[in-house]
Amino acid sequence: MPTSNAAPVAPFQPLGIFGGTFDPVHLGHLRLAEEAREQLGLPEVRWIPAGQPPHRTGPRVASRHRLAMVRAATADNPAFSVDSAEVESDAPSYTVTTLERLRGLEGARPLVLLLGADAFLGFTRWHRWRDIVELAHLAVLTRPGFQFDPAKVAAGEGMPADAELAELIEGRRLAPGGSASLREGPAGSLVFLPMAPLAISATDIRARLGEARSVRYLLPSSVIDYIAANRLYRPE
Numbered sequence: 001m002p003t004s005n006a007a008p009v010a011p012f013q014p015l016g017i018f019g020g021t022f023d024p025v026h027l028g029h030l031r032l033a034e035e036a037r038e039q040l041g042l043p044e045v046r047w048i049p050a051g052q053p054p055h056r057t058g059p060r061v062a063s064r065h066r067l068a069m070v071r072a073a074t075a076d077n078p079a080f081s082v083d084s085a086e087v088e089s090d091a092p093s094y095t096v097t098t099l100e101r102l103r104g105l106e107g108a109r110p111l112v113l114l115l116g117a118d119a120f121l122g123f124t125r126w127h128r129w130r131d132i133v134e135l136a137h138l139a140v141l142t143r144p145g146f147q148f149d150p151a152k153v154a155a156g157e158g159m160p161a162d163a164e165l166a167e168l169i170e171g172r173r174l175a176p177g178g179s180a181s182l183r184e185g186p187a188g189s190l191v192f193l194p195m196a197p198l199a200i201s202a203t204d205i206r207a208r209l210g211e212a213r214s215v216r217y218l219l220p221s222s223v224i225d226y227i228a229a230n231r232l233y234r235p236e
Contacts, residue, residue, distance in 0.1 A: 014110035014182050016045035017102065017136065019086075019095060021202075022066050023059040024227065025073045026219050028200035032141050035195040036114050037079055040139060040179050045114070046102075047074055048083045054092035054127070060206055061232050063087040072222040096128040099135040108186045111136040117146065124164045133172065137182050137189045144194040148173075209233035 018033050033045045049066045052058065059066060067087045074080035085101065086093045095113070102111060113136040115123070120140045123129055132138075140148070153159060154166035172190035174181060179191045200218055208215050210233060215224060227233060 013043045016042040018114045019048040021059045028198040046081045050093035051086045069223045073220045094127045117142045136187050141195045143197045
């Protein structure tokens with residue numbers, strides 16, 4: 001069961017869902033979750049660290065450490081909660097099965113899956129991606145001025161050509177300012193949200209730590225302290 005420092009909410013208030021490896025969690029992750037919470041009026045954003053992602057090289061550090069770092073990073077925000085179920089499971093961490101589990105727990109409560117624009121570009125290659133859209137709304141965080149034009153997505157102008165993604169955008173996208181309608185149903189809509197760009201990369205952070213370089217102002221102090229205490233991301 002998730003551990004939470006979030007206040008109780010009405011049963012049909014939307015729940016933000018933010019998953020990832022968080023290897024390590026950094027200020028870019030925190031800012032994305034906070035901007036989505038603010039723009040969508042989410043009373044809670046639930047962070048779900050992946051146990052073992054099925055389609056990529058395993059995370060650099062053990063799942064228990066990544067879970068502990070997310071808990072440390074989010075502890076001072078009452079709107080953030082942390083779900084440990086994926087870390088505690090031996091099964092691969094697929095988004096669709098995570099959402100099926102949450103749907104069983106939350107009933108008809110609207111679920112809003114938070115995605116970065118880069119992740120959304122590859123969304124139609126995700127396991128059972130069509131089922132994901134039936135289980136949750138999608139909120140895609142983009143840099144200011146960036147537009148996901150269906151015709152350009154289908155033609156591959158400046159991005160990989162993807163007719164299925166273009167169809168998803170055309171059929172599910174809410175009009176600007178229409179995010180309030182996410183409360184009207186449990187799943188199925190798509191909203192794009194501009195966010196302040198923060199060029200922070202977990203890959204770069206791991207490299208800096210491996211070279212004993214400073215990561216101050218890239219990670220919360222609590223996460224830096226945890227990494228130091230547990231001697232994580234040291235040169236191999």
